[in-house]
Amino acid sequence: MKLGGARILVVGGVRRLGRAVSLDLAAHDACVAVSTRARTRASDEQVAALLAAGAAEAYAVEGDAGGAGGAAGLVARAVDTLGGLDAVVYAASGPFVPRQPQEIDEASWDASLDVIAKGFFFTAVAAREHFTSGGVVVVLTDYLGLQPWATFAAHSAAKAAQIHLVRILARAWAPDSVRVCGVAPGPVDLDDDEHREATLRAASRVAAERLVAPTDIGAAVRFCLETDGLTGVNIPVDNGSLVMS
Numbered sequence: 001m002k003l004g005g006a007r008i009l010v011v012g013g014v015r016r017l018g019r020a021v022s023l024d025l026a027a028h029d030a031c032v033a034v035s036t037r038a039r040t041r042a043s044d045e046q047v048a049a050l051l052a053a054g055a056a057e058a059y060a061v062e063g064d065a066g067g068a069g070g071a072a073g074l075v076a077r078a079v080d081t082l083g084g085l086d087a088v089v090y091a092a093s094g095p096f097v098p099r100q101p102q103e104i105d106e107a108s109w110d111a112s113l114d115v116i117a118k119g120f121f122f123t124a125v126a127a128r129e130h131f132t133s134g135g136v137v138v139v140l141t142d143y144l145g146l147q148p149w150a151t152f153a154a155h156s157a158a159k160a161a162q163i164h165l166v167r168i169l170a171r172a173w174a175p176d177s178v179r180v181c182g183v184a185p186g187p188v189d190l191d192d193d194e195h196r197e198a199t200l201r202a203a204s205r206v207a208a209e210r211l212v213a214p215t216d217i218g219a220a221v222r223f224c225l226e227t228d229g230l231t232g233v234n235i236p237v238d239n240g241s242l243v244m245s
Contacts, residue, residue, distance in 0.1 A: 006225070020215065
């Protein structure tokens, strides 16, 4: 896929890693729509930042991808806004609160699985219906989906589900020329990190002993979008987190 002029929806593209990814796509002349549950100052500022970064077009699209109906509606609005759809990047994530497994209640469990696993699945399914000549789905997974982190059981389980869904959907949709890839960030250096101290502690235990740059995640997502022979893979961008486990 050529990024110049490509119509791309970034779910969760207003903050954290989704923001970094959408800015990277904008810098490569893509037409970018970022999702937001409601129009806010942050979403308006992100659209302005995307245009300043070089986006061919930039929009904020309202919607919640946490369920089948919401995901379908969000994708449909993005298609109407962009005039079509070539790719989706799913960067939405649920609550990230450290708890032992026995401390997790049903509401917390559902909150993680709904946004991370169910939301990704139904967003991908909805996007496939609007792809006209192939298409690409990229999801930001997590290195925690590849490791047994007891203090983030719901988040880790949901991310593991995403990683497996990448392979399932890639296999199912390859005959339709739809590619599905994952990018698994390690501890990332984010300005709006709500758990900065925990992130720094995690970074001290990785091979490179430093945080991952958000621009590295953007570059990995771009690689997945642009590389036509790539599908069914989950690429760790983790500064060596996994080699230490």
